[in-house]
Amino acid sequence: MYLETFDAISRALAAATGIAKPHLTDGGAHADFASTVAFDLAKERKMPPAKIAAELVEILRAGPDLRNIRIEALGPYINFHTGSGYTSETLARAILPGYGSFPPQPVKIVLEHTSANPNGPLHVGHIRNTVIGDTLARLFRKAGHTIEVQYYVNDMGRQIAIVVWGFTHLGSDRREGEKGDHRVARVYIAANREIERDPGIVSEVDRFMQEVERGDAKTVSLFRKAVDECLGGFRETLAALNARHDRFVWESDFIRNGDTSRVIARLIHLPECHDDGKLWIDLSDAGIGKEYVLRRSDGTTVYAARDLAYHTWKGRNFDRVIDVLGADHKLIGSQLIATLRLLGENTPEIIHFEFVSLPEGAMSTRAGKFISADELIEEVTRRAYDEVTARRDDLDGQARQAIARSVALAAIRYDIVRVSPEKSTVFDWEEALDFERQSGPYIQYAHARACSILEKAGDFTPAFALAMESEIALARHIAKFPWAIRSAVRDLRPHLIATYARELADLFNVFYQFEPVLKSQGETRASRLTLVLATKNTLKEALETLGIEALATM
RNA sequence: GGGCCUGUGGCUUAGCCAGGAUAGAGCGCCGGGCUUCUAACCCGGAUGUCGGGGGUUCGAAUCCCUCCAGGCCCGCCA
Numbered sequence: 001m002y003l004e005t006f007d008a009i010s011r012a013l014a015a016a017t018g019i020a021k022p023h024l025t026d027g028g029a030h031a032d033f034a035s036t037v038a039f040d041l042a043k044e045r046k047m048p049p050a051k052i053a054a055e056l057v058e059i060l061r062a063g064p065d066l067r068n069i070r071i072e073a074l075g076p077y078i079n080f081h082t083g084s085g086y087t088s089e090t091l092a093r094a095i096l097p098g099y100g101s102f103p104p105q106p107v108k109i110v111l112e113h114t115s116a117n118p119n120g121p122l123h124v125g126h127i128r129n130t131v132i133g134d135t136l137a138r139l140f141r142k143a144g145h146t147i148e149v150q151y152y153v154n155d156m157g158r159q160i161a162i163v164v165w166g167f168t169h170l171g172s173d174r175r176e177g178e179k180g181d182h183r184v185a186r187v188y189i190a191a192n193r194e195i196e197r198d199p200g201i202v203s204e205v206d207r208f209m210q211e212v213e214r215g216d217a218k219t220v221s222l223f224r225k226a227v228d229e230c231l232g233g234f235r236e237t238l239a240a241l242n243a244r245h246d247r248f249v250w251e252s253d254f255i256r257n258g259d260t261s262r263v264i265a266r267l268i269h270l271p272e273c274h275d276d277g278k279l280w281i282d283l284s285d286a287g288i289g290k291e292y293v294l295r296r297s298d299g300t301t302v303y304a305a306r307d308l309a310y311h312t313w314k315g316r317n318f319d320r321v322i323d324v325l326g327a328d329h330k331l332i333g334s335q336l337i338a339t340l341r342l343l344g345e346n347t348p349e350i351i352h353f354e355f356v357s358l359p360e361g362a363m364s365t366r367a368g369k370f371i372s373a374d375e376l377i378e379e380v381t382r383r384a385y386d387e388v389t390a391r392r393d394d395l396d397g398q399a400r401q402a403i404a405r406s407v408a409l410a411a412i413r414y415d416i417v418r419v420s421p422e423k424s425t426v427f428d429w430e431e432a433l434d435f436e437r438q439s440g441p442y443i444q445y446a447h448a449r450a451c452s453i454l455e456k457a458g459d460f461t462p463a464f465a466l467a468m469e470s471e472i473a474l475a476r477h478i479a480k481f482p483w484a485i486r487s488a489v490r491d492l493r494p495h496l497i498a499t500y501a502r503e504l505a506d507l508f509n510v511f512y513q514f515e516p517v518l519k520s521q522g523e524t525r526a527s528r529l530t531l532v533l534a535t536k537n538t539l540k541e542a543l544e545t546l547g548i549e550a551l552a553t554m
Numbered sequence: 555g556g557g558c559c560u561g562u563g564g565c566u567u568a569g570c571c572a573g574g575a576u577a578g579a580g581c582g583c584c585g586g587g588c589u590u591c592u593a594a595c596c597c598g599g600a601u602g603u604c605g606g607g608g609g610u611u612c613g614a615a616u617c618c619c620u621c622c623a624g625g626c627c628c629g630c631c632a
Contacts, residue, residue, distance in 0.1 A: 157632050278630045296630040424625050438580045445594050513596045
């Protein structure tokens, strides 16, 4: 109801003031909605804002559209107070399945996220990309969009050539129970140590890269095998994170299908394109001073060339192209966009997130300095199991383990998504292992409490008589859920929904503390049960949007 | 050196893009609350020059300039 009411007030204000988009905000402690348009009009009308506010209130009250809303001027502020119809209508909607979902939208979206190089396991930095990307994909689906999620497999880079060199020169016995991605990391780290010892190896690595680009069958197969080995591990980790990709797109396909050559052939005709041995684009007109190199002087293409081919393909097959990339890709991201513009192709919207580092400094796969996502999941699950065991000795080990896995994932995903992407963070075990307040499990717990009440209550007929402060505050927040979804999607900011869900749990816990549900009588009981059902439903939708399981018991 | 991002109580963080009414939370600290719907909870208290300075504005955490600090980028790597 928040969205509809907001729009109705906005329209009435626009009509009353002549301002196309009159300033209207959340009223906070003062009201449900508030406007400061009186300030904006003060100068041109040469009148004190309070007087304008008073006059506008008269006009708004006289109009037909806001009859159910109490409007008052408090000094220069115009405050809008919704009535009981607002909360009733909110609950009536929120008790229906799928609350907060939008009708189908015609815009087709492709979203790329994670896309880590297959030279070692996903670590706690990579999964920030995964969690942001996957949450965004869920948000878009909730908002009615068709979306395809892609993983771009960098299967022909220098790092992979190093892995291949390692596999062919260093031996790499599979260890008992070792995942493929961890095995690849072991080889990659060892190979890098060898290169450091003997820089002559670099020319052998270069040869691998030339061979794979030429399409030499044996080399292609070696690359493919190494990448597959790593990717298998990635798939397991991504599944454990409850993150789904619809398609894995292989970078080398854009060489083999000729797309890369075609893009380069088009670029060569541009005045910005220069060939002085290496082939590069001059993007200084776009404010980028760095040369954008596409082809080395030995004739092999650079990552950028394949990326142009990939993005051209995406832009032609989808209405919107969205990439989630680390902040280290900001420069090449703007180079990519500028070059696609020169070609007249659709350009991607890029969400950059800042780095995750360890207390001792930056992570490095090559140096073996990282905390893998697998290790994180294992450790957090272990802790979660201890917590469940401490609380629920009535459950058997298997049930406790299932809850622990779900709680661990909630803790991990929430801990990552709650922070805005533009903040760099330092990984902290203590925070990762905290399941209290402002955490995923905290929100799950509120949901489980609601489920428990509903289960004990049995059947009831919905009622909408809310009277207590904590009831009304809760219902008003439930009213904002569709608005929260829309905002998060519009701004491409998934953390907004994390904040929303936490606030909803906060409000529910306060209500839970002060207003007994099962012990209340008559219409009060029915109304509170309706409120609990609406909350449970909204929490479930919010949690699922965050990729977190809405547990019924924990 | 240049570019981008960040700087909010001891620690973590929301709010900043679309400036307004006493700057929200959590952790930690102090004090309370389980014979009552799951205490992974709730209530109360202490703690803030919103990095510094200047400017715009009736009004700035929010916009502009500048300085300081931290992160990232500046490869014929990806």
